[in-house]
Amino acid sequence: MAYEFTKEDLKEIEKLKTKYPEVTPVTLPALWIAQNRFGHVNPEVQKLVAKTLDLPEAHVHGVATFYTQYYKEEKGKHVLDVCTCLSCQLCGGYDILNYLEDKLGIKKGETTDDGMFTLNEVECLGACGYAPMLQVTNDKYVNHLTEEKVDNLIESLKNGEQPEYEKIGMPRRNNIK
Ligand code: FES
Incomplete structure:
Protein backbone atom coordinates (compact mmCIF):
# COMPACT_ATOMS: atom_id res chain seq x y z
CA MET A 1 0.00 0.00 0.00
CA TYR A 67 5.88 6.39 22.66
CA THR A 68 3.62 3.36 23.00
CA GLN A 69 0.67 5.56 21.96
CA TYR A 70 1.96 5.44 18.38
CA TYR A 71 1.04 2.11 16.83
CA LYS A 72 3.98 0.73 14.87
CA GLU A 73 1.85 -1.92 13.22
CA GLU A 74 -1.76 -2.29 12.13
CA LYS A 75 -4.23 -2.57 14.99
CA GLY A 76 -7.91 -3.27 15.31
CA LYS A 77 -10.43 -0.49 14.83
CA HIS A 78 -10.67 -0.23 18.61
CA VAL A 79 -7.63 -0.75 20.82
CA LEU A 80 -8.46 -1.76 24.37
CA ASP A 81 -5.65 -1.04 26.82
CA VAL A 82 -6.37 -2.84 30.07
CA CYS A 83 -4.37 -1.61 33.03
CA THR A 84 -3.01 -4.34 35.29
CA CYS A 85 -0.68 -2.15 37.31
CA LEU A 86 -0.86 -2.24 41.11
CA SER A 87 -4.19 -0.53 41.93
CA CYS A 88 -5.99 -2.05 38.97
CA GLN A 89 -4.45 -5.45 39.67
CA LEU A 90 -5.66 -5.34 43.29
CA CYS A 91 -9.13 -4.38 42.09
CA GLY A 92 -9.40 -7.20 39.54
CA GLY A 93 -7.52 -5.90 36.49
CA TYR A 94 -6.44 -9.41 35.53
CA ASP A 95 -10.00 -10.71 35.88
CA ILE A 96 -11.07 -8.04 33.40
CA LEU A 97 -8.21 -8.84 31.04
CA ASN A 98 -9.01 -12.56 31.19
CA TYR A 99 -12.70 -11.85 30.71
CA LEU A 100 -11.94 -9.80 27.59
CA GLU A 101 -9.61 -12.49 26.26
CA ASP A 102 -12.41 -15.07 26.59
CA LYS A 103 -15.07 -12.73 25.25
CA LEU A 104 -13.09 -11.65 22.19
CA GLY A 105 -11.44 -15.04 21.64
CA ILE A 106 -7.94 -13.54 21.53
CA LYS A 107 -4.95 -13.22 23.83
CA LYS A 108 -3.44 -9.92 24.93
CA GLY A 109 -1.44 -8.35 22.11
CA GLU A 110 -3.72 -9.89 19.49
CA THR A 111 -6.41 -8.55 17.16
CA THR A 112 -9.75 -10.19 16.44
CA ASP A 113 -10.15 -11.77 13.00
CA ASP A 114 -12.73 -9.18 11.99
CA GLY A 115 -10.22 -6.41 12.75
CA MET A 116 -12.53 -4.80 15.29
CA PHE A 117 -10.55 -5.13 18.51
CA THR A 118 -6.94 -5.24 19.66
CA LEU A 119 -6.41 -6.15 23.30
CA ASN A 120 -3.40 -4.93 25.25
CA GLU A 121 -2.17 -5.19 28.82
CA VAL A 122 -0.69 -1.84 29.86
CA GLU A 123 1.00 -0.13 32.77
CA CYS A 124 -0.62 2.54 34.95
CA LEU A 125 -2.72 5.03 33.01
CA GLY A 126 -2.95 7.46 35.91
CA ALA A 127 -6.53 6.68 36.90
CA CYS A 128 -5.68 4.45 39.87
CA GLY A 129 -8.55 5.86 41.95
CA TYR A 130 -10.99 4.50 39.37
CA ALA A 131 -9.54 0.99 39.18
CA PRO A 132 -9.93 -1.34 37.46
CA MET A 133 -9.98 0.58 34.23
CA LEU A 134 -9.15 0.45 30.54
CA GLN A 135 -8.56 2.98 27.79
CA VAL A 136 -10.15 2.89 24.35
CA THR A 137 -7.80 3.72 21.46
CA ASN A 138 -5.65 6.32 23.20
CA ASP A 139 -8.72 8.25 24.23
CA LYS A 140 -11.62 7.56 26.58
CA TYR A 141 -11.25 5.80 29.93
CA VAL A 142 -13.74 3.24 31.17
CA ASN A 143 -13.56 3.08 34.95
CA HIS A 144 -14.65 0.83 37.80
CA LEU A 145 -14.88 -2.01 35.30
CA THR A 146 -17.26 -4.90 35.79
CA GLU A 147 -18.09 -7.71 33.39
CA GLU A 148 -21.37 -5.95 32.68
CA LYS A 149 -19.57 -2.71 31.79
CA VAL A 150 -17.23 -4.65 29.51
CA ASP A 151 -20.22 -6.32 27.80
CA ASN A 152 -21.88 -2.95 27.22
CA LEU A 153 -18.67 -1.42 25.93
CA ILE A 154 -18.01 -4.20 23.42
CA GLU A 155 -21.64 -4.22 22.27
CA SER A 156 -21.69 -0.45 21.73
CA LEU A 157 -18.39 -0.41 19.85
CA LYS A 158 -19.48 -3.34 17.66
CA ASN A 159 -22.66 -1.44 16.78
CA GLY A 160 -20.67 1.64 15.87
CA GLU A 161 -22.01 3.54 18.87
CA GLN A 162 -20.08 5.56 21.37
CA PRO A 163 -20.79 4.22 24.84
CA GLU A 164 -21.66 6.69 27.55
CA TYR A 165 -18.30 7.40 29.05
CA GLU A 166 -18.31 8.40 32.67
CA LYS A 167 -16.86 11.85 33.28
CA ILE A 168 -14.23 12.05 35.96
CA GLY A 169 -13.93 15.23 37.92
CA MET A 170 -10.54 16.22 39.18
CA PRO A 171 -10.32 17.68 42.70
CA ARG A 172 -10.95 21.42 42.59
CA ARG A 173 -8.11 23.55 43.73
CA ASN A 174 -10.14 25.22 46.50
CA ASN A 175 -11.02 21.76 47.88
CA ILE A 176 -7.37 20.90 48.39
CA LYS A 177 -6.25 21.73 51.89
S1 FES B 1 -2.91 1.24 38.40
FE1 FES B 1 -4.39 1.24 36.82
S2 FES B 1 -4.58 3.35 36.35
FE2 FES B 1 -3.02 3.31 37.86
Missing part, protein backbone atom coordinates in the same frame (compact mmCIF):
# COMPACT_ATOMS: atom_id res chain seq x y z
CA ALA A 2 1.29 3.45 -0.93
CA TYR A 3 0.81 5.90 1.91
CA GLU A 4 0.05 9.51 1.01
CA PHE A 5 -1.22 12.39 3.09
CA THR A 6 -4.37 14.11 1.88
CA LYS A 7 -4.30 17.79 0.94
CA GLU A 8 -6.01 18.57 4.26
CA ASP A 9 -3.34 16.66 6.20
CA LEU A 10 -0.58 18.55 4.39
CA LYS A 11 -2.31 21.85 5.05
CA GLU A 12 -2.52 21.01 8.76
CA ILE A 13 1.15 20.04 8.84
CA GLU A 14 2.13 23.28 7.09
CA LYS A 15 0.12 25.22 9.66
CA LEU A 16 1.88 23.39 12.49
CA LYS A 17 5.24 24.28 11.00
CA THR A 18 4.46 27.98 11.40
CA LYS A 19 4.02 27.53 15.15
CA TYR A 20 7.59 26.49 15.89
CA PRO A 21 10.95 28.08 15.13
CA GLU A 22 12.12 24.78 13.61
CA VAL A 23 10.45 21.72 12.17
CA THR A 24 11.63 19.06 14.67
CA PRO A 25 8.79 19.61 17.23
CA VAL A 26 6.24 19.05 14.47
CA THR A 27 7.24 15.37 14.45
CA LEU A 28 4.83 14.49 17.28
CA PRO A 29 1.66 16.08 15.87
CA ALA A 30 2.57 14.96 12.34
CA LEU A 31 2.76 11.39 13.60
CA TRP A 32 -0.69 11.83 15.17
CA ILE A 33 -2.06 13.12 11.88
CA ALA A 34 -0.53 10.08 10.18
CA GLN A 35 -1.94 7.67 12.75
CA ASN A 36 -5.40 9.20 12.45
CA ARG A 37 -5.16 8.89 8.68
CA PHE A 38 -3.74 5.36 8.37
CA GLY A 39 -4.55 3.81 11.77
CA HIS A 40 -0.88 3.21 12.55
CA VAL A 41 2.60 4.57 11.91
CA ASN A 42 4.42 1.55 10.54
CA PRO A 43 7.93 2.02 9.04
CA GLU A 44 6.47 3.11 5.67
CA VAL A 45 4.32 5.77 7.34
CA GLN A 46 7.31 6.91 9.40
CA LYS A 47 9.22 7.39 6.13
CA LEU A 48 6.35 9.45 4.74
CA VAL A 49 6.39 11.68 7.85
CA ALA A 50 10.17 12.09 7.58
CA LYS A 51 9.92 12.99 3.88
CA THR A 52 7.07 15.43 4.49
CA LEU A 53 8.96 17.21 7.27
CA ASP A 54 12.32 16.87 5.52
CA LEU A 55 13.76 15.23 8.64
CA PRO A 56 15.98 12.14 8.94
CA GLU A 57 14.03 8.87 8.99
CA ALA A 58 16.02 7.83 12.07
CA HIS A 59 14.67 10.83 13.99
CA VAL A 60 11.03 10.06 13.14
CA HIS A 61 11.59 6.38 13.89
CA GLY A 62 13.11 7.30 17.27
CA VAL A 63 10.10 9.42 18.22
CA ALA A 64 7.54 6.89 16.97
CA THR A 65 9.14 4.01 18.83
CA PHE A 66 9.61 5.98 22.06
Whole structure:
Protein backbone atom coordinates (compact mmCIF):
# COMPACT_ATOMS: atom_id res chain seq x y z
CA MET A 1 0.00 0.00 0.00
CA ALA A 2 1.29 3.45 -0.93
CA TYR A 3 0.81 5.90 1.91
CA GLU A 4 0.05 9.51 1.01
CA PHE A 5 -1.22 12.39 3.09
CA THR A 6 -4.37 14.11 1.88
CA LYS A 7 -4.30 17.79 0.94
CA GLU A 8 -6.01 18.57 4.26
CA ASP A 9 -3.34 16.66 6.20
CA LEU A 10 -0.58 18.55 4.39
CA LYS A 11 -2.31 21.85 5.05
CA GLU A 12 -2.52 21.01 8.76
CA ILE A 13 1.15 20.04 8.84
CA GLU A 14 2.13 23.28 7.09
CA LYS A 15 0.12 25.22 9.66
CA LEU A 16 1.88 23.39 12.49
CA LYS A 17 5.24 24.28 11.00
CA THR A 18 4.46 27.98 11.40
CA LYS A 19 4.02 27.53 15.15
CA TYR A 20 7.59 26.49 15.89
CA PRO A 21 10.95 28.08 15.13
CA GLU A 22 12.12 24.78 13.61
CA VAL A 23 10.45 21.72 12.17
CA THR A 24 11.63 19.06 14.67
CA PRO A 25 8.79 19.61 17.23
CA VAL A 26 6.24 19.05 14.47
CA THR A 27 7.24 15.37 14.45
CA LEU A 28 4.83 14.49 17.28
CA PRO A 29 1.66 16.08 15.87
CA ALA A 30 2.57 14.96 12.34
CA LEU A 31 2.76 11.39 13.60
CA TRP A 32 -0.69 11.83 15.17
CA ILE A 33 -2.06 13.12 11.88
CA ALA A 34 -0.53 10.08 10.18
CA GLN A 35 -1.94 7.67 12.75
CA ASN A 36 -5.40 9.20 12.45
CA ARG A 37 -5.16 8.89 8.68
CA PHE A 38 -3.74 5.36 8.37
CA GLY A 39 -4.55 3.81 11.77
CA HIS A 40 -0.88 3.21 12.55
CA VAL A 41 2.60 4.57 11.91
CA ASN A 42 4.42 1.55 10.54
CA PRO A 43 7.93 2.02 9.04
CA GLU A 44 6.47 3.11 5.67
CA VAL A 45 4.32 5.77 7.34
CA GLN A 46 7.31 6.91 9.40
CA LYS A 47 9.22 7.39 6.13
CA LEU A 48 6.35 9.45 4.74
CA VAL A 49 6.39 11.68 7.85
CA ALA A 50 10.17 12.09 7.58
CA LYS A 51 9.92 12.99 3.88
CA THR A 52 7.07 15.43 4.49
CA LEU A 53 8.96 17.21 7.27
CA ASP A 54 12.32 16.87 5.52
CA LEU A 55 13.76 15.23 8.64
CA PRO A 56 15.98 12.14 8.94
CA GLU A 57 14.03 8.87 8.99
CA ALA A 58 16.02 7.83 12.07
CA HIS A 59 14.67 10.83 13.99
CA VAL A 60 11.03 10.06 13.14
CA HIS A 61 11.59 6.38 13.89
CA GLY A 62 13.11 7.30 17.27
CA VAL A 63 10.10 9.42 18.22
CA ALA A 64 7.54 6.89 16.97
CA THR A 65 9.14 4.01 18.83
CA PHE A 66 9.61 5.98 22.06
CA TYR A 67 5.88 6.39 22.66
CA THR A 68 3.62 3.36 23.00
CA GLN A 69 0.67 5.56 21.96
CA TYR A 70 1.96 5.44 18.38
CA TYR A 71 1.04 2.11 16.83
CA LYS A 72 3.98 0.73 14.87
CA GLU A 73 1.85 -1.92 13.22
CA GLU A 74 -1.76 -2.29 12.13
CA LYS A 75 -4.23 -2.57 14.99
CA GLY A 76 -7.91 -3.27 15.31
CA LYS A 77 -10.43 -0.49 14.83
CA HIS A 78 -10.67 -0.23 18.61
CA VAL A 79 -7.63 -0.75 20.82
CA LEU A 80 -8.46 -1.76 24.37
CA ASP A 81 -5.65 -1.04 26.82
CA VAL A 82 -6.37 -2.84 30.07
CA CYS A 83 -4.37 -1.61 33.03
CA THR A 84 -3.01 -4.34 35.29
CA CYS A 85 -0.68 -2.15 37.31
CA LEU A 86 -0.86 -2.24 41.11
CA SER A 87 -4.19 -0.53 41.93
CA CYS A 88 -5.99 -2.05 38.97
CA GLN A 89 -4.45 -5.45 39.67
CA LEU A 90 -5.66 -5.34 43.29
CA CYS A 91 -9.13 -4.38 42.09
CA GLY A 92 -9.40 -7.20 39.54
CA GLY A 93 -7.52 -5.90 36.49
CA TYR A 94 -6.44 -9.41 35.53
CA ASP A 95 -10.00 -10.71 35.88
CA ILE A 96 -11.07 -8.04 33.40
CA LEU A 97 -8.21 -8.84 31.04
CA ASN A 98 -9.01 -12.56 31.19
CA TYR A 99 -12.70 -11.85 30.71
CA LEU A 100 -11.94 -9.80 27.59
CA GLU A 101 -9.61 -12.49 26.26
CA ASP A 102 -12.41 -15.07 26.59
CA LYS A 103 -15.07 -12.73 25.25
CA LEU A 104 -13.09 -11.65 22.19
CA GLY A 105 -11.44 -15.04 21.64
CA ILE A 106 -7.94 -13.54 21.53
CA LYS A 107 -4.95 -13.22 23.83
CA LYS A 108 -3.44 -9.92 24.93
CA GLY A 109 -1.44 -8.35 22.11
CA GLU A 110 -3.72 -9.89 19.49
CA THR A 111 -6.41 -8.55 17.16
CA THR A 112 -9.75 -10.19 16.44
CA ASP A 113 -10.15 -11.77 13.00
CA ASP A 114 -12.73 -9.18 11.99
CA GLY A 115 -10.22 -6.41 12.75
CA MET A 116 -12.53 -4.80 15.29
CA PHE A 117 -10.55 -5.13 18.51
CA THR A 118 -6.94 -5.24 19.66
CA LEU A 119 -6.41 -6.15 23.30
CA ASN A 120 -3.40 -4.93 25.25
CA GLU A 121 -2.17 -5.19 28.82
CA VAL A 122 -0.69 -1.84 29.86
CA GLU A 123 1.00 -0.13 32.77
CA CYS A 124 -0.62 2.54 34.95
CA LEU A 125 -2.72 5.03 33.01
CA GLY A 126 -2.95 7.46 35.91
CA ALA A 127 -6.53 6.68 36.90
CA CYS A 128 -5.68 4.45 39.87
CA GLY A 129 -8.55 5.86 41.95
CA TYR A 130 -10.99 4.50 39.37
CA ALA A 131 -9.54 0.99 39.18
CA PRO A 132 -9.93 -1.34 37.46
CA MET A 133 -9.98 0.58 34.23
CA LEU A 134 -9.15 0.45 30.54
CA GLN A 135 -8.56 2.98 27.79
CA VAL A 136 -10.15 2.89 24.35
CA THR A 137 -7.80 3.72 21.46
CA ASN A 138 -5.65 6.32 23.20
CA ASP A 139 -8.72 8.25 24.23
CA LYS A 140 -11.62 7.56 26.58
CA TYR A 141 -11.25 5.80 29.93
CA VAL A 142 -13.74 3.24 31.17
CA ASN A 143 -13.56 3.08 34.95
CA HIS A 144 -14.65 0.83 37.80
CA LEU A 145 -14.88 -2.01 35.30
CA THR A 146 -17.26 -4.90 35.79
CA GLU A 147 -18.09 -7.71 33.39
CA GLU A 148 -21.37 -5.95 32.68
CA LYS A 149 -19.57 -2.71 31.79
CA VAL A 150 -17.23 -4.65 29.51
CA ASP A 151 -20.22 -6.32 27.80
CA ASN A 152 -21.88 -2.95 27.22
CA LEU A 153 -18.67 -1.42 25.93
CA ILE A 154 -18.01 -4.20 23.42
CA GLU A 155 -21.64 -4.22 22.27
CA SER A 156 -21.69 -0.45 21.73
CA LEU A 157 -18.39 -0.41 19.85
CA LYS A 158 -19.48 -3.34 17.66
CA ASN A 159 -22.66 -1.44 16.78
CA GLY A 160 -20.67 1.64 15.87
CA GLU A 161 -22.01 3.54 18.87
CA GLN A 162 -20.08 5.56 21.37
CA PRO A 163 -20.79 4.22 24.84
CA GLU A 164 -21.66 6.69 27.55
CA TYR A 165 -18.30 7.40 29.05
CA GLU A 166 -18.31 8.40 32.67
CA LYS A 167 -16.86 11.85 33.28
CA ILE A 168 -14.23 12.05 35.96
CA GLY A 169 -13.93 15.23 37.92
CA MET A 170 -10.54 16.22 39.18
CA PRO A 171 -10.32 17.68 42.70
CA ARG A 172 -10.95 21.42 42.59
CA ARG A 173 -8.11 23.55 43.73
CA ASN A 174 -10.14 25.22 46.50
CA ASN A 175 -11.02 21.76 47.88
CA ILE A 176 -7.37 20.90 48.39
CA LYS A 177 -6.25 21.73 51.89
S1 FES B 1 -2.91 1.24 38.40
FE1 FES B 1 -4.39 1.24 36.82
S2 FES B 1 -4.58 3.35 36.35
FE2 FES B 1 -3.02 3.31 37.86
